[in-house]
Amino acid sequence: MAKITFDGVEVEVPDGTTILNAARQIGGSIVPPAMCYYTPLKGSGGKCRACLVRVAAGSTKDPRPMPKLVASCVTPVQDGMVVENTTSEQVLNVRKGIVEMLLINHPLDCPVCDQAGECDLQNFAFEHGVSTTRYQEERRTFEKIDIGPLIQLHMTRCILCYRCVYTADQIVKGDRVHGVLGRGDAAEIGTYIENIIDDDFSGNVIDVCPVGALTDKTFRFKQRVWFTKPVNAHRDCPKCSGNVVLWYKGKDVLRVTARKDEYGEVKEWICNECRFEKKETSDWTIEGPAHIDRSSVISANHYELPVLNQSVIADLPESTQRELEKNPPLKLG
Amino acid sequence: MGRKLLTEHINVEGIETFEVYRKHGGYRSVEKAIKTMTPDEVVEEVKKSGLRGRGGAGFPTGMKWSFLAKPEGVPRYLVCNADESEPGTFKDRQLMSKLPHLLIEGMITSSYALGANTSYIYIRGELLYVLRILEKAIAEAYAAGFLGKNILGSGYDLDLHVHPGGGAYICGEETALLESLEGKRGNPRNKPPFPAVQGLYARPTVVNNVESIAAVPVIVNEGGDEYAKIGVGRSTGTKLFSACGHLNKPGIYEIELGLPVEEFIYSDEYCGGIWKGRNLKAVVAGGSSVPILPTELILKTAAGENRLMTYESLSDGGFVTGTMLGSGGFIAMDETTCIVRNTWNFSRFYHHESCGQCSPCREGTGWLEKVLHRLEHGHGHMEDIDLLVSVAKQIEGNTICPLGEAAAWPVAAAVRHFRDEFEWHVTHAKQAAQPGAVYPGAAVLA
Numbered sequence: 069m070a071k072i073t074f075d076g077v078e079v080e081v082p083d084g085t086t087i088l089n090a091a092r093q094i095g096g097s098i099v100p101p102a103m104c105y106y107t108p109l110k111g112s113g114g115k116c117r118a119c120l121v122r123v124a125a126g127s128t129k130d131p132r133p134m135p136k137l138v139a140s141c142v143t144p145v146q147d148g149m150v151v152e153n154t155t156s157e158q159v160l161n162v163r164k165g166i167v168e169m170l171l172i173n174h175p176l177d178c179p180v181c182d183q184a185g186e187c188d189l190q191n192f193a194f195e196h197g198v199s200t201t202r203y204q205e206e207r208r209t210f211e212k213i214d215i216g217p218l219i220q221l222h223m224t225r226c227i228l229c230y231r232c233v234y235t236a237d238q239i240v241k242g243d244r245v246h247g248v249l250g251r252g253d254a255a256e257i258g259t260y261i262e263n264i265i266d267d268d269f270s271g272n273v274i275d276v277c278p279v280g281a282l283t284d285k286t287f288r289f290k291q292r293v294w295f296t297k298p299v300n301a302h303r304d305c306p307k308c309s310g311n312v313v314l315w316y317k318g319k320d321v322l323r324v325t326a327r328k329d330e331y332g333e334v335k336e337w338i339c340n341e342c343r344f345e346k347k348e349t350s351d352w353t354i355e356g357p358a359h360i361d362r363s364s365v366i367s368a369n370h371y372e373l374p375v376l377n378q379s380v381i382a383d384l385p386e387s388t389q390r391e392l393e394k395n396p397p398l399k400l401g
Numbered sequence: 402m403g404r405k406l407l408t409e410h411i412n413v414e415g416i417e418t419f420e421v422y423r424k425h426g427g428y429r430s431v432e433k434a435i436k437t438m439t440p441d442e443v444v445e446e447v448k449k450s451g452l453r454g455r456g457g458a459g460f461p462t463g464m465k466w467s468f469l470a471k472p473e474g475v476p477r478y479l480v481c482n483a484d485e486s487e488p489g490t491f492k493d494r495q496l497m498s499k500l501p502h503l504l505i506e507g508m509i510t511s512s513y514a515l516g517a518n519t520s521y522i523y524i525r526g527e528l529l530y531v532l533r534i535l536e537k538a539i540a541e542a543y544a545a546g547f548l549g550k551n552i553l554g555s556g557y558d559l560d561l562h563v564h565p566g567g568g569a570y571i572c573g574e575e576t577a578l579l580e581s582l583e584g585k586r587g588n589p590r591n592k593p594p595f596p597a598v599q600g601l602y603a604r605p606t607v608v609n610n611v612e613s614i615a616a617v618p619v620i621v622n623e624g625g626d627e628y629a630k631i632g633v634g635r636s637t638g639t640k641l642f643s644a645c646g647h648l649n650k651p652g653i654y655e656i657e658l659g660l661p662v663e664e665f666i667y668s669d670e671y672c673g674g675i676w677k678g679r680n681l682k683a684v685v686a687g688g689s690s691v692p693i694l695p696t697e698l699i700l701k702t703a704a705g706e707n708r709l710m711t712y713e714s715l716s717d718g719g720f721v722t723g724t725m726l727g728s729g730g731f732i733a734m735d736e737t738t739c740i741v742r743n744t745w746n747f748s749r750f751y752h753h754e755s756c757g758q759c760s761p762c763r764e765g766t767g768w769l770e771k772v773l774h775r776l777e778h779g780h781g782h783m784e785d786i787d788l789l790v791s792v793a794k795q796i797e798g799n800t801i802c803p804l805g806e807a808a809a810w811p812v813a814a815a816v817r818h819f820r821d822e823f824e825w826h827v828t829h830a831k832q833a834a835q836p837g838a839v840y841p842g843a844a845v846l847a
Contacts, residue, residue, distance in 0.1 A: 114591035115759050117799050136798045142591040165795035169764040202788055205771040228757060248586070248757070251569070253767040255757030 070147040074098065075155050087140035087151055088119055092331065098154050099331075101163075101192050103170070103278050104229035105141035107333050112234050113141035116227070118166050118192060122159050125150035137162060160196070167197030170227050173208045173253060174279060181225065183280030185293040188332060189227060208253060216265040218285055218344055219274060223256055226281035232257065232273040239337055240267040257281075268307055271343040275326050275334050286344055287315075287323040296322055298360055301352035307339040313358045314349075321347045327358070403657040404631065406619045406639045407612070411499045417534060419541035422502040430510045430618035431547055435555045438621075443514035447617060449625025451637035456482055456573075456610030457688065457728040459712050468597040469515055470605040478606040479517040480582065481508060481614050483524040483531075484566055484573040487688035487807075488750055489730030492641035493611035495653050497524075498531045500615070501538035505561065507614035509547060510621055512559050515607055519560045522611075523578050526568035535563045570754035574802045575608040577756065588758045589802035610728075612641055633659035636711035640729055647681075647735035649673035662686075662708045662715075663700050666733065679735040683818070686715055687727020689747045690807030692814030693740070694724050720814065737839050740822050744815040745773035751808035762805040765796040769812050776826045779834030786823045790816050 071080045074091050075098045081090045089107075091099045100121055105113035113119075119141045123134040128148025137159060140151070153159055170189060178184045210223035228248065236246035247258045264270050273282050296315040303310045315323040324343045326334040346352065415421040422428075434443050448463030469477060481504065485493040497504055504522070512520045524532050539561055542548045550558045564582055566572045572581045576590035579601050600606020616638060620628045629637045636658040642665070645651045650673040656665065666681065667674045675681050684699040685691060702708055703722035708715065715726045734743065752770040757763040769792055775781045793809035800806070816823055822840040826833040833840075 114801060117759050117761055117801075120799060139591060139801075144593070162795070162799055165799070166760055169760045169768075169795065172764045172768065202791075203768060205768070205775075227760070228763065230758075250757070251571070252752055252755035252757045253763050255763065 070145045070149070072145045072147075072149040072151060074151045075153050081145060083144075085145050086113075087121060087123075087138070087143050087145055087149075088113075090145050091140065091151075091153065095330075100140050100153050101188075101196065102141055102331070103188055103192060103227065104231060106231050106234070106276055107331075108337075109231060109234040109276065110238060112231060114139045116166070116170070116229055118163065118170075118196075120159060120162055120166075122152040122156040123149060124152050163196040164198055167193045168201060168203070171197070171201060172203050174225055174227055175207070177225075181280040182220075182283040182288045183225075183277075186332075187280060188278035210256065218271065218340065219265060220283045220285050220288060221257070222281050222283070224281075225279050226257055227279055228255055228257075229278055231276040231278065232282055235273050235276050236264045236270075239269045239272050240264045241269075268339045268341070269337055271340045272326065272334065272337050274343075275328070278332075284323060284343075286347075290322050291317050298358035300327065300355040300358045302355065303342065303346065303352050305339060305342055308342060309336040309338070310342060311336055312338055312342055312352075314352060314354075319349070321349060321352075403655070403660065404639065405655045406628075406631075407496065407503065407615050407641065408500070408653075408655045411495075417499060417501055417538065419502060419538065419545055422500075423545075426622075427502050428506050428509075428545075428547055430621035431506055431513075432553060434510045434513050434621050435553050435557060440514045440516055443510065443621060446620055446625035447514070450616075450620040450628035451625075451632075451635060452613060452616055452620060452628070453636070453712060454610055455612035455616070455640065455729070457487070457690075457725075459726060462609065462613050465597070465609075466511075466515060466607060468595075469607055470598045471516065472605070476519065476604050477515055477517045478601045478604055479508065479512045479515050479520040480575075480579065480601060480606055480608045481520070481522040481611055482573060482575060482578055482608050483522050483528075483611050484570075484578060485611070485728075486525055486527075486568075486570045486573055487690060487728055487730055488747065489645055489685060489732040490643055490688040490728040491645075492643045492653050492729055494528060494531060495643075496611055496615055496641065497528075498534050501535050502542070503615045503618065504535070504611055505538055505542050505548075507617040508561055509542075509552070509559060511607075511609070511614055511617050512561075513557060514617075517607075518558050519562070521582060521601070522561070522563045523572070523582050524563055524565055525573075526565045529565065532563055532565050539563065569756075570750075571756045571802075571804060574804065577802065578608065579606065586756075588756050589804075591801060631657050633709060633711050634713055636713060636726075640710070640726075642710070642729040642731045644672050644731040644733070646731075646733040647676050647679065647738070648733050649676050656710060658709075658711050660710045662710055665710055665731075666700075672733070675733065675735050677735075679737065681733060682736045682738050683734045683740065685724075685730070685732040685734075685811070687725045688730030689732065689750065690803075690810060691725040691727040692720050692723075692810050693744075693818065694722075694814070695818045698722055698818070699724075720810070721817070724814070737837075739777075739833075739839050740815055740819040741773065741777050741826050741833070744812055745770065745777045747811045748773050748808065751804065755804060755808070759801045759805075761796045762800040762808065765792055765805070766808045768792050769796075769808065773812070776823060777834070779826070779830035781823075781827045781830065783824065783827050785827070786816060786820065789813075789823075 069080050077094050100119035103116035103118045120137040121140045125131040127146035213221050215221050246264050248255050249258050274284050296317050299314045301314045313325050314321045326338045410416050410425045444466050452462045453459045569587050571577045572587040574589050577587040581587035596606040631638050639655050641655050643653050654671050665671045681696045683693050683695050685693050702717045712726045717723045748770040752766040755762045755766045772785050793813040796805045797809040825840050
């Protein structure tokens with residue numbers, strides 16, 4: 069076990085844990101943001117540099133500070149390590165720079181982008197960026213690539229996080245046909261992405277994409293995500309766990325996704341049949357409202373009613389009180 | 402006249418053949434090491450010599466070797482980084498094409514010291530002709546019993562392979578090199594783990610520059626202490642400098658570390674002064690990635706002392722008034738050089754060569770290049786100058802590998818030392834954008 073101090077909070081974690089995961093054990097707003105790291109995908113992380121932190125003391129054995137900021141998602145903790153994240157002005161300044169860099173070639177078309185409301189870059193920019201850019205040059209654009217009827221690839225919005233590449237490598241079966249071509253700011257996700265689309269688990273690339281580069285064609289533009297209601301459901305699926313989130317608009321299931329944790333990481337991969345073909349409520353056993361614990365506009369809609377104590381309820385109008393008592397998810401304090 | 406330890410016989414006819422090389426004392430270090438020394442004793446000699454990595458970083462070679470993990474029953478590798486491609490640096494190419502057996506001798510001795518039974522020379526793809534020279538020399542070494550099974554009857558086995566890369570600058574970064582050697586895209590790895598623990602094929606690996614490995618036979622033959630007597634302070638031994646630019650005698654020079662920069666530039670033994678009798682304007686002392694210095698700072702330190710060709714003296718003053726020895730790519734620029742154009746040119750290179758894996762380097766190198774392009778072509782604004790510094794700062798230290806720094810340092814240093822020239826490109830945009838236009842001096846800004 070290693071004991072580290074993260075932003076002044078002490079935490080003890082097993083040896084080999086990364087700084088980011090140690091911070092996640094503390095939780096809350098001090099956890100560094102991550103655009104490319106994705107726990108279920110082996111080898112991911114270290115690329116976007118969003119999670120850079122300052123190591124003010126390397127370890128008890130060698131308490132010298134590390135000369136450069138380190139990527140917290142790929143750097144293992146050492147006993148006695150002292151890490152600064154939100155307490156370091158240098159880190160916060162660098163993060164502003166990273167937002168600016170990422171937004172150079174990522175269009176700010178949030179009003180029309182299907183990922184709006186659940187875009188990691190949108191959240192990252194909101195929390196760490198500035199509202200202006202100093203970039204005046206031409207931005208990169210791409211010809212549209214058709215990768216079939218289920219998934220839309222929008223290379224223009226890609227931030228080269230490599231998550232879909234790892235998904236194709238690790239989740240999708242068959243030969244490796246999906247990778248990064250070109251280098252520098254001319255790098256792009258390989259055009260052979262269409263070759264993975266026939267696989268039963270290819271839809272997971274949609275869930276792992278932090279921005280709107282890979283979206284669900286069966287859901288695109290049907291509804292803004294914050295107007296839909298996420299509901300946990302499951303079915304007996306022979307291919308995957310069958311544990312999903314159904315996104316309702318009224319009585320219609322508009323979209324099916326895998327369940328994600330508070331850091332937006334998929335808990336269990338789901339198959340394409342569950343994702344794209346089972347869009348009737350009758351296909352599923354409903355469990356109840358899904359908890360979306362993320363710093364985004366989705367959770368702002370409060371799909372779960374807050375836990376209210378009796379004194380608060382007593383102050384509410386009578387009609388509201390009656391409505392609340394009828395509502396099963398409500399926990400009365 | 403300084404001592405030549407590596408290039409003493411470089412002009413001997415036929416020195417690239419085993420027979421001639423052997424006649425001139427070649428492979429003595431292999432015999433000495435394998436027959437009379439333990440691997441640890443060889444490492445100890447290299448430590449004593451004070452040899453520092455000649456690829457650019459200047460990390461002590463012996464110490465790097467002693468970091469190598471040695472778990473039982475697990476192979477270890479020595480990889481020679483021959484992916485020389487920094488603009489202005491061309492010393493390894495010459496060493497390998499003229500003295501292939503020196504590198505092979507160094508590889509054998511070093512591999513023995515490290516306990517490696519398979520070693521690789523990873524060579525830049527464009528140097529196919531050098532690859533052929535090396536392959537021929539390796540075949541000769543195998544035939545003479547210096548490579549293969551049971552070398553010199555000692556029971557020590559070593560296989561040596563030359564592996565051409567695809568011609569990407571990033572593959573000179575040690576972890577990208579290992580990725581490429583494994584047959585993958587040459588993207589740098591996150592560190593830790595360091596190659597000494599998890600390198601090639603996830604095994605303990607040492608990656609050394611050609612010149613560092615070529616120095617090992619000399620150290621073993623002469624002894625580490627003797628080697629350490631050459632040079633100044635922690636800069637021991639000799640170093641190859643590839644001098645280019647506006648010099649009367651550009652070329653590759655082996656010098657004893659500690660030579661004054663002024664003597665290197667102006668003495669007839671070395672570069673012979675600036676061509677056409679012009680004045681020196683600036684120097685990039687260690688390959689295009691190190692900070693550029695104006696004449697007054699390359700010849701003298703800020704304290705007024707003579708600047709010497711050593712790791713310490715060249716870096717004296719940090720990046721405010723100093724630079725780095727780097728890989729020894731010495732680029733001299735005369736008074737007709739446009740610093741903005743030159744910086745833009747360097748930036749184009751790093752933009753082109755960024756692997757694109759991490760966001761600051763992928764986006765930042767392109768941004769720098771585009772702003773410099775604007776300034777050079779007469780479309781710049783005054784605030785662009787500070788923008789360059791700011792973007793360079795956003796890249797520096799925040800990337801996976803040092804290519805970010807390599808792209809940021811030259812830009813930041815050029816603005817630091819030649820800001821008035823950048824300003825002239827804004828205030829006299831039309832004039833500055835003319836082909837061959839050169840900043841006429843501070844008077845025009847007054």
